[in-house]
Amino acid sequence: MCVSDVFEAPAATRAAVSDGRRFPVRRVFCIGRNYAAHAREMGSDPDRDPPFFFTKWAEAVVPSGTTIAYPPETADFHYEAELVVAIGKGGRDIAPDDAAAHIFGYAAGLDMTRRDLQQAAKDKGRPWDTAKNVEQSAPLGVIHPASAVMTAGAIALTVNGAVRQQGDIADLIWPIGDIIAYVSRFYRLEPGDLIYTGTPSGVGPVVEGDEIVVTIAGLSPCTVRIGAPARD
Template sequence: MNDFLFPPSATPAIPVEGGGLYPVNRIFCVGRNYAAHAAEMGTEAATDAPFYFTVTPAHMLLSGAVLPYPPGTGNFHYEMELALAIGKPVFRAAPEDAADAILGYCCALDMTRRDVQIQAREQQRPWDLGKDVEGGAVFAPLTRAGDFGAVASQRIHLAVNGEVRQDANLSELIHSPAAIVAHLSGFYHLAPGDMIMTGTPAGVGPVVAGDEITGGIEGLAPIALSIGAAE
């Protein structure tokens, strides 16, 4: 018997290719990690060091879900990303050691209330309402790092209703996955259950109810999301 006043939510988890589930405890997201995307947003890329925002794990969805168009926005954007999963504890890691902490990679979508985010940015306020959207972090199944290989020049792409909107390659990342893990581990005790979304390339844009989003990264399971009617 326990003293919970109501049943706790189930632990969100991502399927792993080959079997098993990866339970998600935290989601960190890297901002402005592709120069072309920073330029299209009218900002400068974060070349000196990564910067981050977070998403509530309870807000995540899995590939193939239907996401109702969210309240409070009239400009809801897709962002296609490479995400990585931490597989062992890491704290204050050197860059050359950080890659060993990465269990695997997957395709991910960071869905954004762009109008709300930009308004917050202009007012020098946090991005929470723009970025921490219910259902706004979407993950495809994880592929183990050894099966994926080194992050190099793999193609990353996204289409809306079959029309390609984002098309780049991972060599355009300003901060590599290992560099991100090393930097973030200087601020947090990273551990299994931590997901890190590494940023989006240029070509972001709005979607509306009825749109179908598909995306992929060479060597990883593809991702899909349907935008449903507002509730």
């Protein structure tokens, strides 16, 4: 008996690599409140409330240069500049000192957020899925292969050329080794996983027509434009 699919399976999400290869994206993990100043601007105490993580669908990842649709059900769509770690080797319960062996590379990225829905969910003690796990909400620059744990590097974001976020990877509350160790306690990390490591302070709203550029020292920039709301 010949077995066929009910419909054609969608193509896997693939990210660009600086050497011309492509990186198949498996899952997306995002670290929240991993810069103290950002935690404070969001009303949290970084000395009391540790970072945490949430997830997005792989298809939320779109390449630099994309015009992303302003999403429905929000009037407060925010940018968050992030260093993204691409996992190249799987593992569970990874020690921080062993994290480098599991890293394929790094990229600049964005965690776009429906902030009003996030605040409403927080007020009601509900999950953040509708605020964070949004179509086209994880723009990603070109991945640069690396063989070491990144410990420092300037990170900045501009909107229409004006600087809105500035920070340094050295300011992460959980450094990259600790991030990989923590997430791998809950899930076996696999090749193709992406970890968005958190955003500095200065997050804010964008509107249709705005151009966002994320720059991180040593990496290709991630650039997106905010388009009209999706009509289909």
